[in-house]
Each structure stands twice: as C-alpha cells, then as structure tokens.
Amino acid sequence: MPEVLVRARGLTKRFGTFTAVDGIDFDLYRGEAFGFLGPNGAGKSSTMRMIGCVSPPTEGELTILGADPVRNGPAIRARLGVVPQEDTLDVELTVRENLLVYGRYFGLPRALIRERTAQLLEFVQLSDRGGDKVDALSGGMKRRLTIARSLINEPDILILDEPTTGLDPQARHVVWDRLFRLKQRGVTLILTTHYMDEAEQLCDRLVVMDHARFAAEGTPRELIERYSTREVLELRFDPGVHEQAAEKIKDISAKRTEVLADRILLYVKNGDEALAAVRAHGLEPLTSLVRRSTLEDVFLHLTGRRLED
Amino acid sequence: MTAPPLSDLPLRMLPSAGRLARLRQAAGGPGSLRLIERHARVYRHAWLVFASGVFEPLFYLLSIGLGLGVLVGRVTGPGGQLVPYRDFVAPGLLAVSAMNGAMYDSTFNVFFRLKYDKLYEAVLATPVRPAEVALAEIGWALIRGCLYAVAFMLVMTSLGLVHSPWAVLAVPVALLIGFAFAAMGMTGTTFMKSWQDFDYILLASTPLFLFSATFYPLSVYPRAVRVVVEWTPLYQGVVLLRDLVLGAVGPALLWRAAYLAVLGVVGLYISGRRIGKLLLV
Structure with missing residues (x-):
C-alpha cells in the first residue's frame, strides 16, 4: 500500500454561515494524480487552500505529510x-x-x-x-x-488550482504536457479543474464536487462506467419537429435520454443500433453523431446543466 | 534529610520549550530577512527612487531652516540657551523625515502588496509566517529610514548644526521613531479597504508634522493643548532628537524612547496578527 500523504475526514470549511466544504473524506497516496472536478463554487479552491495550509479547517480532521496543518503550517508548506x-x-x-x-x-x-x-x-x-x-x-x-x-x-506534493484556466488551446497543451511529465517522474499531484479532458488525461483518480460535497469518486473509467453508458448518440432535428421527436424517442430503450434546447442525447450501449431504432420510428435527424462517453457526460449528469456564474 | 536530586528541581525561571518557540514565532524569524532580500532586489532595479527619499527633508532644511531661519533669528533651546533657529528646527525635521519615510513604506507600499500585488499571498504559501511579513516590512522601512537619517545627519554636521557628542545617538533615535511609525502605519493599513482610506493617514500625519513642536517650542501652546501634544509620538521623537543634538540630555529621554519602543512593539505584534487574519482565512 503506498504512503498516505493527505488524509481528510469530515473536513469542513465555513465562512460565517456559508459552508464551502461540507464534511469530505479522502486519502491522497504518494505518486498519484488526484483531481477535484466541479462547477464554480463547489468548494474545490477552499479544499486546495486547506491542503496548502493557508486556510485552517473549521471542523474535521486533516493530516498532511503526517502533520497538523494548523500547528505545523510552515513546516508542511516547506514541502508543498x-x-x-x-x-x-x-x-x-x-x-x-x-x-x-x-x-x-x-x-x-x-x-x-x-x-x-x-x-x-x-x-x-x-x-x-x-x-x-x-x-x-x-x-x-x-x-x-x-x-x-x-x-x-x-x-512532495504539487497542488494545482485550475492550472490551465484562461489559457488558449496551444498553451494548455504545453502545460498538460509538462504536468504529464511530472506525473511520469512520480510527483504527487492534486489538481482542480473544470476541463474534463484535462482530468481524463492527467488524473489517476478523481472526485466530482458539487455543493460542497463529493458527488462521486473513482478513476475516470470507473466514473464513466458507473454514471454513463459506453456510447452516446447525439441527434439534431429541425427546430419545428424537435419536440415531437423528443416525445417519440422516449419509446426507444436508452439508459437515459437528455433533451437539450438544440439536441437530444441518448445514452446507450450501442449508438449505431440506437440510431437504426430512431430511424425505424420514422424519425430522420438533420445530423447524428455516435461517440464514446466522456467524463463530461458524467460531470453534467452529476452536477446538472444549470448555469452558475 | 537529603537534598532532592538536581534533575527534580523545577526550573521555573525558564519558559518552556513550547513557549520559547511561540515567542520566536511572534518575533518573526529568518523568513523576514528573505522578504527584505526580495525588496532589496526590487530596488536594485529602481535605486534612483530609493535615493530620491534623501532629498525631501534636505529641501525642508534649506527652505525653513536656512531660509526662514534668517527672519526668525534666535530662539530658546531645550536647555534654556538661545540658539539659531536653524539649529532648533533641524532635529525636528529629522524626526519628521523619519516619520514620513516609515509611513510611506508601511502604508502605501504595504497596501499595494496586500491588495494588488498578491505578494503576501505568494509569500505565505511558503514557510514564511505572517509575523515575519510584518517584521520584514517594518524592518525594510527602517533600513530605508537609516540611509535617509545618516544622509541628513551628514548634512547637518557639515552645516555646523550639531552641538553635542550625544548626537551620535540621533540616527538610532531616528530609527526608533521610524519603528514606532512604521509599526503603527502598517497596523492601520491592515484595516484599510480602499485608497480613499489613506486620507485618514494624511489627516493624522499632517497635524503631527505641523504641530508637534517641530517648528517652535511647546511653550507657545496653552496648557490644555500642551498636554495633548505631549502625548503624540512625533513630539516625543522631536524632543528626543533636539535634546540630543543640542546637548540637553536628561533621564527623561529614556522614558520618551521607551514610549516609542512600546508603540513599535505593539504595532509589530498587531500587524502580524492582522496579516494572518486577512490572508490565512
């Protein structure tokens, strides 16, 4: 079993009456890349600041490199x-x-x-x-x-809070490449992100945070298997028939169907079979796309499609 | 009856190891030297800005001491003797420059680093502690102040305005004044929300500058005003420097120095706590 570098139990952070982090538990092992995903305001940065020993936990237990961040902050920070x-x-x-x-x-x-x-x-x-x-x-x-x-x-631990937010695609890829090399060298990484491709590429294990708690945790593959299907069929209809089509498609046996303003997503095991079934129902989409499920599907499923600042 | 073995005797005179460590933490540590090192490196790129601070007090000395002094003639010095006005006003201007230099560094510069530069945020992610940040800022203000005080004293000496060997203490006393004002200025800055709040600093420092017996003796005030002025830190600094430079030295100077030192220590302690409170949330 690899060494536990960070251990949190019931870790909580409150600012006045607002609860930023609400009793989370996790262990971070030496050599792994651990990701915190979540929408803005989910509590990711507050968690990072507590691990960085620049924000004392309100409640719960937090041990970093075997020490208490409140009492031994400077000594821990020397190794972060x-x-x-x-x-x-x-x-x-x-x-x-x-x-x-x-x-x-x-x-x-x-x-x-x-x-x-x-x-x-x-x-x-x-x-x-x-x-x-x-x-x-x-x-x-x-x-x-x-x-x-x-x-x-x-x-001993590298803490990255949204390392590529605000960068253009080229710059992001350079940063990812460097972070990936660090990971290959065995540097322990903790990172927050809301880029799913970033999480998929870099993280061995991740948690999805929403409303100050963990909504899910696991490896990227586990999360996709647990919360999504192997494939996704994306359909786009003429706006005039969009709603009727959505109604009819409910008959097709998909694990989950999601009707968006402009598209209909069917979460299925086999996208081509599902498309054939759609056509068999007499529906002809303007465009159709069969793709593999990604973490983004998991993320949107878990945290919803609502908009937050 | 046998004496207890030595190791069983309680050594109550010595603070416990934990308390010693806490004292050391409160007093700052090597981290403050490293932040001072950073400031020194920044000013290597801007040494002219750094050196320009020498001139302002000298301009005052030339204008008020030498210029206005011609009209004023002689005034009563601290020992009751008549002294030329420029001899009288020069130590007061040294005290003012010690105050202004310290305040500038510990207010405007600290506010910028705190709110805009994110310097302390970066620093506190390393092993450096909030108390070390406070000590570094106040220490840096003093290093700057020391340079200016030495330059001013050199000019005073060359103009023949120094009349006592006690004047060798003028530079350390100027630093003490700087310490008190830097610590108080930094404390005040940690409570400020915006640049507008700096008007309060001017509101405090301008009357101090004008009315702390800098330009005339305390005796011109009615009794009630005198009592108020006597409690201002700049007045204590002015008297300290004037008495040393003009050679009217007595034990009361120790109390005045102690007063400034206490202000400095209290300000240092509070500003360190405040930095932690503001940034480690």
Missing part, C-alpha cells in the same frame, strides 16, 4: 508546491529572479537555487526568457513560470 488559481508572480522581478527570491523564501542556498533554476526553466521551456521581466510574458508563459516556481523546493 503551490500553483494558485491566479498567478502571484512577482511582477517587479525578472523570470530568473522570481525563482531565486521564491527559493529563498524556502531558505534554500543561492547556489542550489541557481542550479535548479537552470533545470526548471529548461523544463518549462523558458530558458531564453530568464532575464525578462514577468510582465512581458504571455499568459501561458506566466503559467509555466508559476509551475517552475512551485517546483523550486522539490515538493
């Missing part, structure tokens, strides 16, 4: 790497100075920091930008620099 949701880079310093100054906050000797800085800038592909001011960097570069900075103390 944190990539916060919004960059907190030092804009008055250059790229290289950011790593130097941050490493000094950990009490590392300058020579060691310089050595690691060269490696880390290489790793995040910023070697040629070392002397630039942070302001001059693009959003993706700043994110990569933040990741490099979080690794300066060779942390």
